[in-house]
Amino acid sequence: MTMWMDPLDGLDAAADLDAxxxxxxxxxxxLLDRVAELLAADTAAILLADGDGSQxxxxxxxxxxxxxxxxxxxxxxxxxxxxxxxxRAPVSIDEVGPRTVVNPILWQKGIRSMLGxxxxxxxxxxxxxxxxxxxxxxxxxxxxxVLEREASRVARLVRDHxxxxxxxxxxxxxxxxxxxQLPELDGLEFAARFVSAEDFGLGGDWFDVFRLPDGQxxxxxxxxxxxxxxxxxxxxxxxxxxxxxxxxxxxxxxxLARLARKFAHFEPDEMATVxxxxxxxxxxxxxxxxxxHLPPIIATPDDEPMFVACSxxxxxxxxxxxxxxxxxxxxxPGTTVGCCTDGLIERRGESIDVGLxxxxxxxxxxxxxxxxxxxxxxxxxxxxVHDDTALLVFRRTA
Numbered sequence: 001m002t003m004w005m006d007p008l009d010g011l012d013a014a015a016d017l018d019a020x021x022x023x024x025x026x027x028x029x030x031l032l033d034r035v036a037e038l039l040a041a042d043t044a045a046i047l048l049a050d051g052d053g054s055q056x057x058x059x060x061x062x063x064x065x066x067x068x069x070x071x072x073x074x075x076x077x078x079x080x081x082x083x084x085x086x087x088r089a090p091v092s093i094d095e096v097g098p099r100t101v102v103n104p105i106l107w108q109k110g111i112r113s114m115l116g117x118x119x120x121x122x123x124x125x126x127x128x129x130x131x132x133x134x135x136x137x138x139x140x141x142x143x144x145x146v147l148e149r150e151a152s153r154v155a156r157l158v159r160d161h162x163x164x165x166x167x168x169x170x171x172x173x174x175x176x177x178x179x180x181q182l183p184e185l186d187g188l189e190f191a192a193r194f195v196s197a198e199d200f201g202l203g204g205d206w207f208d209v210f211r212l213p214d215g216q217x218x219x220x221x222x223x224x225x226x227x228x229x230x231x232x233x234x235x236x237x238x239x240x241x242x243x244x245x246x247x248x249x250x251x252x253x254x255x256l257a258r259l260a261r262k263f264a265h266f267e268p269d270e271m272a273t274v275x276x277x278x279x280x281x282x283x284x285x286x287x288x289x290x291x292x293h294l295p296p297i298i299a300t301p302d303d304e305p306m307f308v309a310c311s312x313x314x315x316x317x318x319x320x321x322x323x324x325x326x327x328x329x330x331x332x333p334g335t336t337v338g339c340c341t342d343g344l345i346e347r348r349g350e351s352i353d354v355g356l357x358x359x360x361x362x363x364x365x366x367x368x369x370x371x372x373x374x375x376x377x378x379x380x381x382x383x384x385v386h387d388d389t390a391l392l393v394f395r396r397t398a
Contacts, residue, residue: 215281
């Protein structure tokens with residue numbers, strides 16, 4: 001149903017999401033009105049599976065609005081609706097009471113007979129739709145066919161809304177965490193570019209710049225495995241945790257080691273690469289450490305660009321506690337440093353070394369805004385981005 005894929009262009013993400021929820025709610029109610037009329041039913045309801053699929057939650061109703069208002073929940077496998085979900089097959093009953101249904105609103109309403117069918121899209125159970133009558137009724141095979149046809153429409157609508165809602169939520173979350181404006185810090189100039197993947201929307205790439213209590217500056221760039229809302233959530237947790245460890249640690253390697261232990265214990269199934277760099281308070285040196293991330297590139301007014309040999313340790317989530325190596329480099333005035341995620345350099349069917357050389361050829365010591373413009377023009381140009389792409393460039397001023 002294409003109505004869910006492009007109805008809200010031009011609004012901000014939060015407004016988009018609110019509008020999408022309102023649209024879905026209104027459409028579900030209209031569909032239930034149609035179902036009740038087609039099948040001459042007194043009640044109709046839609047219950048959708050919760051996050052882990054263990055319970056059904058009342059989301060829309062015709063004649064049973066109290067279900068939605070009270071947030072009725074039915075465990076999968078229990079009662080009438082739970083049986084429909086567990087068997088993924090139509091179920092009908094002609095006795096509605098405590099022995100056959102979980103929700104007391106149904107028998108208190110005086111419902112005598114019920115027919116329910118599962119909501120399934122792409123092989124996944126999304127919920128249950130059921131109808132009820134205030135008089136005893138034996139539902140026919142034609143009744144089942146009609147209800148299953150309408151359930152198929154509802155399932156597609158719910159699925160398409162989930163896709164849109166996930167994209168918009170991921171976009172809202174990640175855009176709220178990416179620096180809206182890079183900080184102005186004595187002795188340093190910054191510029192950055194971020195382009196989200198066109199295939200899905202924002203995911204788990206991010207960068208961060210912050211001042212530390214001792215006058216040092218912290219610079220982070222990272223990439224969470226996967227795309228979508230889950231990746232954006234993991235990214236936000238990594239960002240917050242690393243900021244906390246950065247304050248308590250004496251070196252980037254120590255901060256990343258703490259970050260790796262935290263995620264190994266609390267979120268062992270997640271994986272990410274992170275590059276963390278600190279710049280000394282007097283801006284004379286930088287120190288960097290990497291967990292599987294691409295190396296930074298450095299250029300001076302007198303030398304060719306080169307990649308910093310920062311000996312990356314295994315990524316976050318690799319279940320390896322190998323020592324995190326710190327590499328120290330000089331920052332003379334005019335020195336320009338760039339950090340990126342793999343979306344900038346990786347191309348399908350091409351060695352990553354080719355992409356790295358393309359970046360090295362485009363990079364130079366100069367104004368960070370101009371460097372970003374040049375790198376993006378030469379490495380992206382008119383190419384469609386299939387992976388989140390982040391580029392952060394800074395220069396030590398005189």
